[in-house]
Amino acid sequence: MNTNFANQFLTLLRKEFVIEFRQRYAISGIVLYVISMVFVVYASSIKVGPKEWNVFFWLIVLFAGINAVVKSFVQESGARQLYYYQLVEPSMLISAKIVYNTILLMALTLLAFGAYSVVAGNPVKDTGLFLLVLFLASLGFSIAFTFLSSIAAKASNSATLMAILSFPVILPVLLTLLRLSSVSLRLIQDTAYRKDIVNLVAIDVILVALAYILFPFVWRD
Amino acid sequence: MWWKTTSVILLIYAIVAGLLVPLKPGIDRISPDSAVTGSRLDVQIHGYNTWYSRGNTSDIRVWLQYDSLRAIAGSGIRVISDTTLAVSFEFPDTLPNGGERDMLNLIVSHPSDGVSLLPSALEIETDTSATTSTASWTDHPVEKLHVVRDFSYPYRNVIYETIRNTYFHVPMWFALMFMFLMSVIYSIKYLTRPDETSDQKAVAFTETGLMFGLLGLTTGMLWAHYAWGKAWSNDIKQLMTAVALLVYAAYFILRASFDEPEKGARLAAVYNIFAFASLVPLLYIVPRLFASLHPGATGNPAFGSQDLDNTMRLVFYPSIIGFILLGVWIAQIRFRILRLQQLADDQE
Numbered sequence: 001m002n003t004n005f006a007n008q009f010l011t012l013l014r015k016e017f018v019i020e021f022r023q024r025y026a027i028s029g030i031v032l033y034v035i036s037m038v039f040v041v042y043a044s045s046i047k048v049g050p051k052e053w054n055v056f057f058w059l060i061v062l063f064a065g066i067n068a069v070v071k072s073f074v075q076e077s078g079a080r081q082l083y084y085y086q087l088v089e090p091s092m093l094i095s096a097k098i099v100y101n102t103i104l105l106m107a108l109t110l111l112a113f114g115a116y117s118v119v120a121g122n123p124v125k126d127t128g129l130f131l132l133v134l135f136l137a138s139l140g141f142s143i144a145f146t147f148l149s150s151i152a153a154k155a156s157n158s159a160t161l162m163a164i165l166s167f168p169v170i171l172p173v174l175l176t177l178l179r180l181s182s183v184s185l186r187l188i189q190d191t192a193y194r195k196d197i198v199n200l201v202a203i204d205v206i207l208v209a210l211a212y213i214l215f216p217f218v219w220r221d
Numbered sequence: 222m223w224w225k226t227t228s229v230i231l232l233i234y235a236i237v238a239g240l241l242v243p244l245k246p247g248i249d250r251i252s253p254d255s256a257v258t259g260s261r262l263d264v265q266i267h268g269y270n271t272w273y274s275r276g277n278t279s280d281i282r283v284w285l286q287y288d289s290l291r292a293i294a295g296s297g298i299r300v301i302s303d304t305t306l307a308v309s310f311e312f313p314d315t316l317p318n319g320g321e322r323d324m325l326n327l328i329v330s331h332p333s334d335g336v337s338l339l340p341s342a343l344e345i346e347t348d349t350s351a352t353t354s355t356a357s358w359t360d361h362p363v364e365k366l367h368v369v370r371d372f373s374y375p376y377r378n379v380i381y382e383t384i385r386n387t388y389f390h391v392p393m394w395f396a397l398m399f400m401f402l403m404s405v406i407y408s409i410k411y412l413t414r415p416d417e418t419s420d421q422k423a424v425a426f427t428e429t430g431l432m433f434g435l436l437g438l439t440t441g442m443l444w445a446h447y448a449w450g451k452a453w454s455n456d457i458k459q460l461m462t463a464v465a466l467l468v469y470a471a472y473f474i475l476r477a478s479f480d481e482p483e484k485g486a487r488l489a490a491v492y493n494i495f496a497f498a499s500l501v502p503l504l505y506i507v508p509r510l511f512a513s514l515h516p517g518a519t520g521n522p523a524f525g526s527q528d529l530d531n532t533m534r535l536v537f538y539p540s541i542i543g544f545i546l547l548g549v550w551i552a553q554i555r556f557r558i559l560r561l562q563q564l565a566d567d568q569e
């Protein structure tokens with residue numbers, strides 16, 4: 001049974017990569033989105049101090065993240081979803097999508113970091129911590145956005161719904177991330193930042209557990 | 222039925238006791254409020270809710286306190302009116318720590334009003350040329366205080382009478398959490414056994430919770446206007462509350478986005494559970510990360526122990542229970558309306 005679940009999970013994860021590779025326009029679109037946003041932000045605020053850098057960077061990552069994840073459940077047709085439903089465990093499906101989106105978001109945040117560093121400079125002092133924050137951000141955004149996109153995809157106005165459902169829910173995560181990121185930019189001195197990391201991981205654990213339990217109710221139609 | 226009666230009785234009690242019980246006598250200000258060392262100063266003390274003319278004037282004692290150990294006593298105390306006292310102070314040549322300037326606390330002990338304190342009442346500056354004063358800082362002079370027991374609320378210098386808002390503003394948040402918790406319980410019930418009743422109850426409780434949120438925000442803004450100077454000061458708790466209300470506003474938009482009611486109910490139930498889980502970090506973890514104007518330790522969402530005294534507890538706890546019961550009552554009526562609408566729709 002265990003190997004069966006592991007098999008399902010790996011097959012589903014591979015399927016996500018294959019679909020992404022076949023529909024290259026989607027991923028190219030998102031990459032272009034990130035780069036255009038970096039330039040728009042930079043062009044509209046020529047002088048970027050470390051404090052503004054921090055805020056703008058996380059706004060770019062937030063919007064890019066939502067746009068990258070929102071397609072998770074929309075891109076495949078209803079008939080194909082029905083087919084998956086007969087084949088696999090719904091909890092395996094959401095797990096595979098969360099893992100895939102975490103990897104995708106990690107790549108996007110690194111791209112945004114790179115592109116933004118080129119145009120606006122790189123004020124990060126503690127790179128190790130900053131990379132950890134990027135990973136935690138990708139994980140948190142991926143869990144919340146993937147699950148909420150599965151709800152939003154059921155409605156006709158899914159893009160609007162996605163935004164109004166996700167922004168308030170992601171705010172605690174975003175504020176904690178901003179704070180940790182300020183620590184890594186040495187904007188604030190905080191020796192107790194490890195507690196923030198623990199908080200963030202705790203929020204992620206709660207959200208992933210809920211997504212895992214609740215997804216079967218979203219899935220069936 | 223008994224709980225509806227209880228709610229009405231508790232709320233009438235909370236409103237009557239909350240608005241009518243007086244504040245303890247306190248000190249509003251003193252004038253002048255600055256002095257130099259080595260001098261003699263006549264000051265007037267302006268009291269609030271005080272009855273200085275009651276009792277024997279010779280029993281009134283006044284101190285200017287430097288720290289928990291040292292103070293100087295006032296002399297020549299005269300009662301000018303019920304709310305005004307005249308006192309003279311003889312300041313020593315130097316401050317106990319040899320510093321340049323410091324703030325002194327004022328303590329008044331009155332036989333019938335009891336003890337009142339004004340923190341940082343008077344600023345004292347060292348006059349280096351002063352060498353003639355015979356006065357000195359005495360150790361433990363503050364003693365034999367008049368302890369008066371009465372039924373009254375604490376006097377606080379920034380908020381004065383608005384301390385009564387504690388009985389109306391704070392219970393809103395308790396009621397809100399209770400309503401949202403009930404709503405989540407019914408959402409879970411709906412997912413385990415789909416049934417229109419559970420869904421309608423979840424909606425009714427969410428609506429009532431949202432109403433308490435708006436009322437809590439309004440009472441808070443009125444209070445903030447008085448105590449902090451402006452109604453909205455982007456305090457972290459104000460922001461988090463506004464965001465929490467957005468989460469539940471999104472709940473109703475999500476419900477309305479589906480043509481089939483069953484699908485909307487199911488997905489809204491799922492979102493309700495997910496949103497409630499994200500509400501906990503919103504209201505309990507995030508406020509700890511940022512400074513806040515609210516009482517309690519910096520940004521601590523909990524209530525500080527010095528913010529409530531035993532008299533206030535006698536009104537505060539009944540008020541919480543009263544508002545929660547009232548909320549359940551409102552939700553019950555709202556649920557019946559939803560159900561009747563449903564029945565009317567079915568008959569058409």
